[in-house]
Amino acid sequence: RKEVEQDPGPFNVPEGATVAFNCTYSNSASQSFFWYRQDCRKEPKLLMSVYSSGNEDGRFTAQLNRASQYISLLIRDSKLSDSATYLCVAERADSWGKLQFGAGTQVVVTP
Amino acid sequence: DVKVTQSSRYLVKRTGEKVFLECVQDMDHENMFWYRQDPGLGLRLIYFSYDVKMKEKGDIPEGYSVSREKKERFSLILESASTNQTSMYLCASSTTGTHQSTQYFGPGTRLTVL
Numbered sequence: 001r002k003e004v005e006q007d008p009g010p011f012n013v014p015e016g017a018t019v020a021f022n023c024t025y026s027n028s029a030s031q032s033f034f035w036y037r038q039d040c041r042k043e044p045k046l047l048m049s050v051y052s053s054g055n056e057d058g059r060f061t062a063q064l065n066r067a068s069q070y071i072s073l074l075i076r077d078s079k080l081s082d083s084a085t086y087l088c089v090a091e092r093a094d095s096w097g098k099l100q101f102g103a104g105t106q107v108v109v110t111p
Numbered sequence: 112d113v114k115v116t117q118s119s120r121y122l123v124k125r126t127g128e129k130v131f132l133e134c135v136q137d138m139d140h141e142n143m144f145w146y147r148q149d150p151g152l153g154l155r156l157i158y159f160s161y162d163v164k165m166k167e168k169g170d171i172p173e174g175y176s177v178s179r180e181k182k183e184r185f186s187l188i189l190e191s192a193s194t195n196q197t198s199m200y201l202c203a204s205s206t207t208g209t210h211q212s213t214q215y216f217g218p219g220t221r222l223t224v225l
Binding site: 004008026032034042043044045048067087091098099101102106 | 146151152153156159169172185213214215216217218222
């Protein structure tokens with residue numbers, strides 16, 4: 001079983017709509033979680049950290065559910081520029097600073 | 112802004128060749144990482160380094176070695192390239208302390224081994 005699992009998508013979203021997707025993690029000892037964004041043929045870039053209480057950054061909202069071991073990302077008022085692959089990331093419990101990446105969820109925003 | 116650079120965007124090598132991938136970061140980060148990224152598998156950690164001359168194996172170190180002689184530079188070496196090492200290689204760096212988990216990536220090197 002992969003340590004971080006994501007629905008690969010693609011999620012096809014009309015411009016202006018809301019899209020949400022989850023990822024699950026298997027190691028209950030993981031403490032820190034992140035969402036990275038990766039554009040086609042580009043490097044991953046940090047989108048946001050995920051805090052226990054949930055956090056919001058503009059149109060993006062991240063939630064952490066430790067009991068069920070999943071992380072969610074919600075994008076409101078989708079823009080064409082939101083089209084990307086979103087990588088769910090958990091900090092490894094065995095070694096600080098090391099990250100476990102999911103394979104990514106592809107989002108395609110259409111006009 | 113943190114800048115992580117990699118020596119090549121695209122490389123084509125032949126089976127059995129020795130391949131060097133170079134990574135340089137300009138933010139005085141202690142930690143550096145090498146990943147490979149393959150479709151459906153996500154990023155997999157090959158090697159990482161917490162300090163100069165220090166290196167530790169990641170999840171898939173077989174067929175690879177690394178070198179970190181200077182803090183800003185982390186090199187990945189394929190001793191004898193094989194076709195199953197065709198992949199996108201990504202270097203990353205991070206600092207220690209409060210934001211130690213935030214990794215900054217280079218643009219990647221797409222390596223093809225024929």
